[in-house]
Structure formats: C-alpha cells, structure tokens
Amino acid sequence: MNDPQRLILALRDALGDSAVLSTPHDMEGFIEDWRGRYKAPATCVVQPSTVQDVALAVRICAEHGVPILPQGGNTSLCGGATPAAGGVPPVIISLSRMRRIRSIDAANGSMVVEAGCVLQTVQEAAAALQRLYPVSLGAEGSCQIGGTLSTNAGGTSVLRYGNTRENVLGLEVVLADGTVVDGLRALRKDNTGLDLKHLFIGTEGTLGIITAAALKLHPLPTHRAVAWFAPTGPAAALEILGMFQARCGARLSAFELMNAAQLQMVLDHVAQRRNPLDAMHEWHVLVELADTGGSDEMNGLLEEVLSAAVEGGLMVDAVIANSEGQRHALWEIRHSVSEANKKGGMGLTTDCAVPVSAVPAFIESATRAVHEIVPGLPTVIVAHFGDGNVHFIPFFSFDAWRQIDDQAAMAARMRHCVNQAAATLGGTFSAEHGVGQSGLPEMAYFKTPVELAVMRAVKHALDPRQLLNPGRLLPALQ
Amino acid sequence: MNDPQRLILALRDALGDSAVLSTPHDMEGFIEDWRGRYKAPATCVVQPSTVQDVALAVRICAEHGVPILPQGGNTSLCGGATPAAGGVPPVIISLSRMRRIRSIDAANGSMVVEAGCVLQTVQEAAAALQRLYPVSLGAEGSCQIGGTLSTNAGGTSVLRYGNTRENVLGLEVVLADGTVVDGLRALRKDNTGLDLKHLFIGTEGTLGIITAAALKLHPLPTHRAVAWFAPTGPAAALEILGMFQARCGARLSAFELMNAAQLQMVLDHVAQRRNPLDAMHEWHVLVELADTGGSDEMNGLLEEVLSAAVEGGLMVDAVIANSEGQRHALWEIRHSVSEANKKGGMGLTTDCAVPVSAVPAFIESATRAVHEIVPGLPTVIVAHFGDGNVHFIPFFSFDAWRQIDDQAAMAARMRHCVNQAAATLGGTFSAEHGVGQSGLPEMAYFKTPVELAVMRAVKHALDPRQLLNPGRLLPALQ
Structure with missing residues (x-):
C-alpha cells in the first residue's frame, strides 16, 4: 500500500x-x-x-x-x-547532484559525464582541450546533459553534427527495477546486438534513468564566417541552401530562416537588436560556415555563393559579418527569438519537421490552414531550415488572446492544423521538443497504431509496472 | 504441427x-x-x-x-x-527481388530504396545527382542494403560519416506477426518517442525484417587527396591522426593502418601491387582528405601535416599521390587485403574496436597474448585506425595450420585472447562484422548479464515465439 x-x-x-x-x-x-x-x-x-x-x-x-x-x-x-x-x-x-565530469579522452574524442552536468559546462570542458561537444541550444546555461539525452535535443548545430543521439557513444542507465546498465563504452564502432543506448535516448525517462554518458567530441572549429541575407522567399532559400551545400560541403554549419514578423518581434522587444539589412524584407536567413584548420577562405566562399544567388534573382540583399563582434550580433538576433516572442504576445509554438525540400510547401499550407480558422492572423516563423525544422507560430496579441473564450481549444485547434499540414508532407509534429505531456494527443493521432504498439511492447518489457515517468510520451490506451 | x-x-x-x-x-x-x-x-x-x-x-x-x-x-x-x-x-x-529505388530527393538529401538493392547501385544512383551515400566496404558490389542495415555495416568511411546507423532516416519493417511498420519518414529530426529504426538496425533480423529504408545522402566530395606514409609506430600514428584532425577537420575521411606483414601479404599474393615507398617499413598508413567545393588546397594540407610529422620524428617516409591513377593505386593496396590474406595462409580474423587512444596499447597486449599461446606467431594487422577498429589477425601458414590437432579450439583460443585484450581496454569483440553464429560464445562471455537481459526482454516483446532468425545474435540462456 x-x-x-x-x-x-x-x-x-x-x-x-x-x-x-x-x-x-x-x-x-x-x-x-x-x-x-x-x-x-x-x-x-x-x-x-x-x-x-x-x-x-x-x-x-x-x-x-x-x-x-x-x-x-x-x-x-x-x-x-x-x-x-x-x-x-x-x-x-x-539528477542535479550528479554533475561530475568523470573523464575526458581528447585523443579518442570522448568524455564521460554525469547526467546532472549543465550542457554549457560540458561544452567548455571540451573546448579547453580543443574539442567540440556540438549540441547547442537556448537553454544550454541551465539544461542538463541527462535532459538533453532523454529528449534527444536538437538546436542550432544539427545541420552539421546531427541531433544529440548522434553525439553519444554510450550510457549508464538505472532500470525500473533498480538494476544498472553499465554501457559507458567510448567506442566509435560496436556491433554486438541491440544498441541499448537508443532505447533510452529520446524516450523521456520512460524506459530508464540515464545517470551518465560517454559523449562524442569533434575537432574544435578554428574559423567561422557568418552572413545575413534576404532571400526572395522560402523556395529561393531552399535553392540557396543547395548552392551552399554544393560549394561548401561540411563547412555549412547553420542555415536559419525567419520571417519579417519574427525579426520585427525581436527588434520591438529585445534591447540593442537592429536589422542587419537596410530595409525590412519578408524573409531572412542567417548562414554560418565553420572550419577546422584549413585556410581562412570562408568569407570568400560566402561572397561567392551569395553573389551567385543575387545573379540568379534568388536574393534581395545580404551582409557578411567582418568581425567577431558582427558575427556575435547576427547570432544574438537568432538567440533572442524566445525572449521576444514571450514578451510580444501569445505565440502558439509548434515544432514541425518536414523533408527540407518540402519546407516552402509546408509554410504555404500551414498559413492557409491557420487563416481558415482566424483570417489574417499573423504567423511568426523561425526555422532550422537546413534540418527541415520549422517553428511555425500562429501569433495573437495579448489583447486578441484575452478575447478568446476557450483558449485551450483554440490553441489545440491551431497547433493541430499546423501539425496536420506537416503530416500531409511526410512530416512530424515534434522535431526537437519531444512529446512530454502536451504532445500526447498528437502522439495518439499521428503515430500509426503499429508504431504505438511496438513502443508499448518495449515499455511493457522494460517497465511492466509503469513506474517510470507515467503520463508522459505514450498516450494511454483508449 | x-x-x-x-x-x-x-x-x-x-x-x-x-x-x-x-x-x-x-x-x-x-x-x-x-x-x-x-x-x-x-x-x-x-x-x-x-x-x-x-x-x-x-x-x-x-x-x-x-x-x-x-x-x-x-x-x-x-x-x-x-x-x-x-x-x-x-x-x-x-530480399533480392525487392530492389527498386522508390524515390530520390536530392534537395532533402534522401533516397528511399528497397532492402534488396545492391549497395553499389545505391551509391551510383546518389552520385548521379551529385550526392554521396557514404557507406563503402569490400562487398559493396554484391551486399544488399538490407544486410548492411541489419548488421550496421562499417567500412572505410566511418571516420567521416559514421556507421550505417548514422546514415538512415527511416525504415519499413515486417514484424514477427506479419504486421508492417511504415516508418519511411525522410526527416532529419523527429522526436516522437522511441526511435523504432534503432531496434532493427544492427539486430541481424532477429526483431523484424527490413524491407525498405530512407537513407541519408551527403554532398558529393569534389576534391580528394591521398598519401601513404610510414609512421615510426602505432603511438606515432595516433599522434599524427591528432595532427590531421586539428589541421583538416572534417576533410579527414580515412586513416587506415597496416603492418609490414599485411603489406607483404598483399605484395606476395595480389598481382600488380607494389610498395608505395622505397623500403619495407614496419608500419604503414593510408590517409585521405576529401572536400566538397572549396579550393584544391588539399595536397598542400597533406604536405604540411606530413612535414610536421617528419620534423617531430614521428615518421620515416611518405608519398603523396599526384594523380587519380596514383590515388587509385594506393587504395587498391588497402582493398586487396582480404584477397591476399585468403591466399596467403590461415588468418584468424578478429574485429575489435577500442578507444582510438588505446590502439597502441591494444596492439601491444594482443601481440603478447598471442605469443603466450604460440611464441613468435606472425600477426597481420589492418586497422580502421581513426575509428579504433583493429583487425588483429594471428596468422598461420597453411603448413603450420595443418599440423594443429584441434583447429577449432586453437582458433577460438586465439580469438578469445585478442578479444580479451580489447575488453580490458574498454573495447569490443565485434566492431563492424556483427555477431551472427560465430560470435555467440563471445557475446555470452563479454556482454554483461544486465545487457543480455535487456536484449532478451526486447526480443521477447517483439518476437515471443522466437521465429525470427533463431540461433543468431543472442546466446541461448544457460
């Protein structure tokens, strides 16, 4: 009892x-x-x-x-x-008291850290040895490694380095019965049956408690170049992305899109932010190249691709950062998005991903769907374009939001129509935020019965009494 | 019945x-x-x-x-x-009749192929659109995508692009009861619960039958540079690897080691192979840089790092390929290893991985262990050094092998002592070949009881009647 x-x-x-x-x-x-x-x-x-x-x-x-x-x-x-x-x-x-860095092996490109380590602490410890732990996101100053693992966190460097999942070599996990899986091998290759770490990464603590991880480190980039430009639209942005991939290969490390409403929100609500271009255009992209060693040719590369895009009629205006301070200022705009949107009104954040090639069609059809519910409603758009991950945000002023009778129903309806637009294009309703509690209805709606059945079978196998993080991730059986 | x-x-x-x-x-x-x-x-x-x-x-x-x-x-x-x-x-x-390429989306960097597609066919279809499917291995002309997925195949491009697992976006799978998991989403990011594809990748058909896959494509490299050099030993090779990583970052796409016995085996048993250097040195490394776009600076980069290594006393001799034909000739030596070893005698192939930093220690202790069983026995060594994956091969002449009474026992004893040397250093007995039938005793010996119990629980959840590929991967309960 x-x-x-x-x-x-x-x-x-x-x-x-x-x-x-x-x-x-x-x-x-x-x-x-x-x-x-x-x-x-x-x-x-x-x-x-x-x-x-x-x-x-x-x-x-x-x-x-x-x-x-x-x-x-x-x-x-x-x-x-x-x-x-x-x-x-x-x-x-x-897990916050488990915050030791147990070891770093620079030559192997790996470090073993406990779940409670703050992400930024891990990044800094790696950088001190000229190594990069690439996962980077807004909450990095307070989120913990264990949380980033259990949600397979995304962020702004997925384009180059993949999600959290791709940067983990091994895990230590406590199972539902209190036994410990000691899987902290720091190996690049290990083909000995079911790769257990992938059971626990992204399953939000429902199959086990991650207590430590062997993380994969990369050579630390030594040169960076950043530009800000205004493409003529999402289709043009897609074409320019392809030009960067063909010309710059692995150097391309970020390709982030926002619309005018998003940029204006930042300018209006966050101090000391200014539009990098002379006019307010409808679409904006921040592009970053990064390289380890090599020569410092990257501003030239940026210029070359951007010039070709202008010639092709794909772009209205562009600026290349020519100092560390300017690079920082461009990134600051991108990093101010959450703060601005919180202050600017009631944004109904979504977290869709579609195939990168389908981003323009997604933006079009999601806009149409939102306007069928509230004609002319502004939408704020900020996207990890290079990953196909679009935060498409139907946006109410605080005044307009207050006038809505059933806010929960409106929020659910709005989000669902956006998620439906993604699903129709082969997309997902949760690219990087996870499911948690709020995503449960969409989980029940969008995942196939077979997928849910397999997940439930594995859950039952590892936690038959449903003790780990109940009411999360997996919708209850109807 | x-x-x-x-x-x-x-x-x-x-x-x-x-x-x-x-x-x-x-x-x-x-x-x-x-x-x-x-x-x-x-x-x-x-x-x-x-x-x-x-x-x-x-x-x-x-x-x-x-x-x-x-x-x-x-x-x-x-x-x-x-x-x-x-x-x-x-x-x-x-699965050999399921060999359609269902679709290619160059802008998304993805293609959907059926399990029976031959690996090389997939590589070529991607290359025709200036994209790279990076998985590359000796059997690529006949092995099928389904096999590479179910074994999480490795090969020569893991250093740059990861294992097969890292190059899969989604799977279509038939489960043990005949239901179909339709998971062919071609998304870079999708955080909606347990990532089902990782249940099936690397589990050798014991949890489901992969019938199709959405594969991840990369920009096709446009420039390559290859060198062959003789480091003074494995520890020097490790140091030079670090120099290449620091100077060339993501350009470094192969770093393959072999010992003199391996090179001699190729020269003796495969026609038209010659030593790239003027003398037979104890250790040899093939290093490759590859880049997409950018300038053709890479021979210069090779030269710079190799010169520094010579100055540091880490290297005896080196040659840089200065034509496509020379690059090809250097790779041909590496690719001739299996054929040479098959002709040259009875090699007891192993497939260990250790942390990259532990490769020199592993080679030392495995050699010692082998010599405790047969003093002075030659060992052939060929390694994906950059991944920590060493094929350490105790090597008998056909004559010597015929004189051994219990060959199976000798083979098992030799392999086990090598695998033990790897395990002591935090390594694994199967880096890329998988477990199959031959690895079952090592699976029972080296995996922890907790790890095996979790694998068995998942197996029981998905295939309770043990119908899928029995006698494989998971050792029977004692």
Missing part, C-alpha cells in the same frame, strides 16, 4: 536526510516547469549523488509501488519534466 | 510458384555462405517482390510455427545469413 510518509522515511534512511526534500517550500522549484505552465504535486524530491543511490531510490520506490519522475534542468517546453496531474504523486529523482 | 510440404504449398499458393524454391539444387546458393564455412538445411527459399508478400510469407510461416531467416547478399563474415544447424530448418526469405 502506498504510504507517502513511510516511503519518505525509507528514502531518508537509505540516502540520508539531506538528499530528500518533502516540504512544499523545498519542492517548489521541482514541481512546476520554468514557464509556469505545468504544476502538480510530488511525494518528495530525491537528490542522489551517485548511480548507486539512484538505483537504491528506484528500488525503494518500486517496493512502494510509487511512480518515479527523473528530472534534469527542468527546461522542458512540453511538460516533460514536472509531475502530471492525477494518479499517485511521483517521487522526483533530481 | 510442422509439415514442410504443407508449408511450401501454402507459400506457393500465396506468393506464386516462381517465388518459392525448394529443390536442393535451387536452394544451393542460399544455404551456404560465400566463404563456404557455414551450411545447414532450409525448408525452402521464398523470394517476395513486395512488402505485402514479405508480410504474407511471415504470417504463413508463423501459422506453421516455422522459423524465418531473412537473407540479403549472403556476404556475412560470421554466419549471420545462412541457416544454423539444429532445430526446425527455417524458411529463408531472400
């Missing part, structure tokens, strides 16, 4: 008083997400310092039949890391 | 007479591997042309309770694609 006090006592006995938080005040930062959109009670919060203590906590929770919610930096955008309402309040296992 | 004739009739009824082979003569090429090392009977061979027919065949086999062996080009090096002795003879499902 579930007796919360007995469970809390057992956890204190096993892990020490200081590792268990149970007063409402102490649990405050753990039971609500950073944006304040998801909040529900927990039985207590456990903060283990070692993998053995994680395993111990899991075994004790399992004995008591109480669900377990692993938590990293609590920066999920879809309620993936905070308790779900209803059911037995879970024990939150916070 | 299993009645082979009734099963064969049912398959003929469903798929047509011409799709079912059952005479010993017709089945000859399917029940024995290409090297003639594994042979066992099959109930029949089915050659479906569509995914629906694969599903139908699987359902019929499942109704009869007869195991199923999916087969591609039958080029496995470890008995992964031919029947295992004992048990009910399986129905072989050959």
Whole structure:
C-alpha cells in the first residue's frame, strides 16, 4: 500500500536526510516547469549523488509501488519534466547532484559525464582541450546533459553534427527495477546486438534513468564566417541552401530562416537588436560556415555563393559579418527569438519537421490552414531550415488572446492544423521538443497504431509496472 | 504441427510458384555462405517482390510455427545469413527481388530504396545527382542494403560519416506477426518517442525484417587527396591522426593502418601491387582528405601535416599521390587485403574496436597474448585506425595450420585472447562484422548479464515465439 510518509522515511534512511526534500517550500522549484505552465504535486524530491543511490531510490520506490519522475534542468517546453496531474504523486529523482565530469579522452574524442552536468559546462570542458561537444541550444546555461539525452535535443548545430543521439557513444542507465546498465563504452564502432543506448535516448525517462554518458567530441572549429541575407522567399532559400551545400560541403554549419514578423518581434522587444539589412524584407536567413584548420577562405566562399544567388534573382540583399563582434550580433538576433516572442504576445509554438525540400510547401499550407480558422492572423516563423525544422507560430496579441473564450481549444485547434499540414508532407509534429505531456494527443493521432504498439511492447518489457515517468510520451490506451 | 510440404504449398499458393524454391539444387546458393564455412538445411527459399508478400510469407510461416531467416547478399563474415544447424530448418526469405529505388530527393538529401538493392547501385544512383551515400566496404558490389542495415555495416568511411546507423532516416519493417511498420519518414529530426529504426538496425533480423529504408545522402566530395606514409609506430600514428584532425577537420575521411606483414601479404599474393615507398617499413598508413567545393588546397594540407610529422620524428617516409591513377593505386593496396590474406595462409580474423587512444596499447597486449599461446606467431594487422577498429589477425601458414590437432579450439583460443585484450581496454569483440553464429560464445562471455537481459526482454516483446532468425545474435540462456 502506498504510504507517502513511510516511503519518505525509507528514502531518508537509505540516502540520508539531506538528499530528500518533502516540504512544499523545498519542492517548489521541482514541481512546476520554468514557464509556469505545468504544476502538480510530488511525494518528495530525491537528490542522489551517485548511480548507486539512484538505483537504491528506484528500488525503494518500486517496493512502494510509487511512480518515479527523473528530472534534469527542468527546461522542458512540453511538460516533460514536472509531475502530471492525477494518479499517485511521483517521487522526483533530481539528477542535479550528479554533475561530475568523470573523464575526458581528447585523443579518442570522448568524455564521460554525469547526467546532472549543465550542457554549457560540458561544452567548455571540451573546448579547453580543443574539442567540440556540438549540441547547442537556448537553454544550454541551465539544461542538463541527462535532459538533453532523454529528449534527444536538437538546436542550432544539427545541420552539421546531427541531433544529440548522434553525439553519444554510450550510457549508464538505472532500470525500473533498480538494476544498472553499465554501457559507458567510448567506442566509435560496436556491433554486438541491440544498441541499448537508443532505447533510452529520446524516450523521456520512460524506459530508464540515464545517470551518465560517454559523449562524442569533434575537432574544435578554428574559423567561422557568418552572413545575413534576404532571400526572395522560402523556395529561393531552399535553392540557396543547395548552392551552399554544393560549394561548401561540411563547412555549412547553420542555415536559419525567419520571417519579417519574427525579426520585427525581436527588434520591438529585445534591447540593442537592429536589422542587419537596410530595409525590412519578408524573409531572412542567417548562414554560418565553420572550419577546422584549413585556410581562412570562408568569407570568400560566402561572397561567392551569395553573389551567385543575387545573379540568379534568388536574393534581395545580404551582409557578411567582418568581425567577431558582427558575427556575435547576427547570432544574438537568432538567440533572442524566445525572449521576444514571450514578451510580444501569445505565440502558439509548434515544432514541425518536414523533408527540407518540402519546407516552402509546408509554410504555404500551414498559413492557409491557420487563416481558415482566424483570417489574417499573423504567423511568426523561425526555422532550422537546413534540418527541415520549422517553428511555425500562429501569433495573437495579448489583447486578441484575452478575447478568446476557450483558449485551450483554440490553441489545440491551431497547433493541430499546423501539425496536420506537416503530416500531409511526410512530416512530424515534434522535431526537437519531444512529446512530454502536451504532445500526447498528437502522439495518439499521428503515430500509426503499429508504431504505438511496438513502443508499448518495449515499455511493457522494460517497465511492466509503469513506474517510470507515467503520463508522459505514450498516450494511454483508449 | 510442422509439415514442410504443407508449408511450401501454402507459400506457393500465396506468393506464386516462381517465388518459392525448394529443390536442393535451387536452394544451393542460399544455404551456404560465400566463404563456404557455414551450411545447414532450409525448408525452402521464398523470394517476395513486395512488402505485402514479405508480410504474407511471415504470417504463413508463423501459422506453421516455422522459423524465418531473412537473407540479403549472403556476404556475412560470421554466419549471420545462412541457416544454423539444429532445430526446425527455417524458411529463408531472400530480399533480392525487392530492389527498386522508390524515390530520390536530392534537395532533402534522401533516397528511399528497397532492402534488396545492391549497395553499389545505391551509391551510383546518389552520385548521379551529385550526392554521396557514404557507406563503402569490400562487398559493396554484391551486399544488399538490407544486410548492411541489419548488421550496421562499417567500412572505410566511418571516420567521416559514421556507421550505417548514422546514415538512415527511416525504415519499413515486417514484424514477427506479419504486421508492417511504415516508418519511411525522410526527416532529419523527429522526436516522437522511441526511435523504432534503432531496434532493427544492427539486430541481424532477429526483431523484424527490413524491407525498405530512407537513407541519408551527403554532398558529393569534389576534391580528394591521398598519401601513404610510414609512421615510426602505432603511438606515432595516433599522434599524427591528432595532427590531421586539428589541421583538416572534417576533410579527414580515412586513416587506415597496416603492418609490414599485411603489406607483404598483399605484395606476395595480389598481382600488380607494389610498395608505395622505397623500403619495407614496419608500419604503414593510408590517409585521405576529401572536400566538397572549396579550393584544391588539399595536397598542400597533406604536405604540411606530413612535414610536421617528419620534423617531430614521428615518421620515416611518405608519398603523396599526384594523380587519380596514383590515388587509385594506393587504395587498391588497402582493398586487396582480404584477397591476399585468403591466399596467403590461415588468418584468424578478429574485429575489435577500442578507444582510438588505446590502439597502441591494444596492439601491444594482443601481440603478447598471442605469443603466450604460440611464441613468435606472425600477426597481420589492418586497422580502421581513426575509428579504433583493429583487425588483429594471428596468422598461420597453411603448413603450420595443418599440423594443429584441434583447429577449432586453437582458433577460438586465439580469438578469445585478442578479444580479451580489447575488453580490458574498454573495447569490443565485434566492431563492424556483427555477431551472427560465430560470435555467440563471445557475446555470452563479454556482454554483461544486465545487457543480455535487456536484449532478451526486447526480443521477447517483439518476437515471443522466437521465429525470427533463431540461433543468431543472442546466446541461448544457460
């Protein structure tokens, strides 16, 4: 029988008083997400310092039949890391005390870090040895490695280096019964059966708790070049992307699109941002080349491709950064997007991916679909164009939003019509944010019954009592 | 009850007479591997042309309770694609008639191909559109995409582009009960739960039958440069590898090591091969740079790094190819290794990977271990050094091998001591060849009980009746 006090006592006995938080005040930062959109009670919060203590906590929770919610930096955008309402309040296992860098092997291009390491700390430790850990995203100053792994985080360097998944060599994981999978091999090649790490990457803590990872490092780029340009439209941007790929190969490390509404939002709501071009054009792209060693030919490469694009009538205007300060200023615009959109109104963020070749068609059909619901509604668009990942954001002013009777229904309807536009083009409703709680209805709608059945079969095989992160990722059977 | 004739009739009824082979003569090429090392009977061979027919065949086999062996080009090096002795003879499902290229999307960098496509056909179709499908290996003229996926094939371009796994976007798979997973999304990013493709890649047909794949394409390199040099030893080679990574970044696309015994074997047994350097040195490295667009600076880059290595006392001699013909000749030496070793004697091939930084230590300790069994035994070494993947081959002359009483025991003992040396350094006994039949004892020995238990749990979840490719990959429970 579930007796919360007995469970809390057992956890204190096993892990020490200081590792268990149970007063409402102490649990405050753990039971609500950073944006304040998801909040529900927990039985207590456990903060283990070692993998053995994680395993111990899991075994004790399992004995008591109480669900377990692993938590990293609590920066999920879809309620993936905070308790779900209803059911037995879970024990939150916070990984934030497991933050050692266990080892770095520069010659092998690998480092072993614990789940609670902050992403930026990992990036910096690699850079100190002239190595790159390429995963980079807005929350990197507070999100933890464990969270980026369990959500297979994306970000701005996927075009060149792939998602988080592609930058992991091995994992240490605590299973639902408290056994530990020691898979921290730092090997580039290992073909010995089912690659277990891929069970846990991207499954949001529902199959196991990641406690440490062997990460893959790359040579640190030594030269960068950045330009900002205004293509005549998404189709032209696609063509220019192809020109960059053909001319610059692996140097191409970012190709980010935004529309005028997005740029204006940044200019209006974030201090010290200015339009890099002389006029406000309908579409904007930030392109970055990066190289390790080699000669510093890259501004020349940028110029060459951009000139060809102008000649081809694909582009209206462009500027190439000619100092570190200018490069920084261009990236600052891109990095200010979340802050600007939060201040500027009520944006219904979506996270679709389609084949890169289908991005123009997606933008067209999603716009049409949104306007069928609210004619003329502004849409803010910011896209990792090179990955086919478009954040297409139907955007209400705070005033307009207040006048909507059923806001939840409007939000769901808007997002669904955008996601449907992506699905029709062979796309997905979640490119990088994951499913969490908010994506459950779309998961039930867009994944095929066969895909869901396979996921449920694996879930049942590894966590038959459904103790790990319930109410997340997999929709309940109807 | 299993009645082979009734099963064969049912398959003929469903798929047509011409799709079912059952005479010993017709089945000859399917029940024995290409090297003639594994042979066992099959109930029949089915050659479906569509995914629906694969599903139908699987359902019929499942109704009869007869195991199923999916087969591609039958080029496995470890008995992964031919029947295992004992048990009910399986129905072989050959994918060779499913060989359509369903679509290519150059702008998205993707193509959808059926499992029976020969690897080289896929490479050529991509190249015709200025795209690269990077997986490249000795058997590429006959191995099939389905086989490369089910074994997560490695080869000579892993250093730059990763294993097969890293070059797959989506899969179409027939499950053990005949249902079809339609996962052919060609997306760079898709975070919607468990990434199902990773269940099937590398699991050698034990969890499902891959019938088609969405593959990832890259910009086609337009410039290449190749050098051959003699480092003073493996530790010097490691240092030079680091210099190339720091100076050339992503251009570095191959770094292959061989010892004098391996080079001599090629010179002795393959016509028209010559030593690229003036003398026979103890160690040799082939290094390749490749670039897309950019300037043709790469011979200069090679020269720069090699000069620095000479100055640092890391290298004895070097030559840079200065024509396409010379580049080809250097690669021909590397590609002649299997043929030479087959002709030159009895090589006990191993397929270890260790952290790249541990390659010198591995070569040392594996040599010591082999010499403890047979003092002074020659060892042939050929390594994908940049991936940490070393084929360390204890080598007997045909004469010496004939004098060994228990050859199987000697082979097992030799391989095990080499694999043990790798494991001690955090390595694996199978980097790229897979497990198949021959790797089962090592799988039982080197994987942890927890890892094997998780693999068995997933196997049980997806194939509870153990019908898919039995006797492969997962050792039987003791």
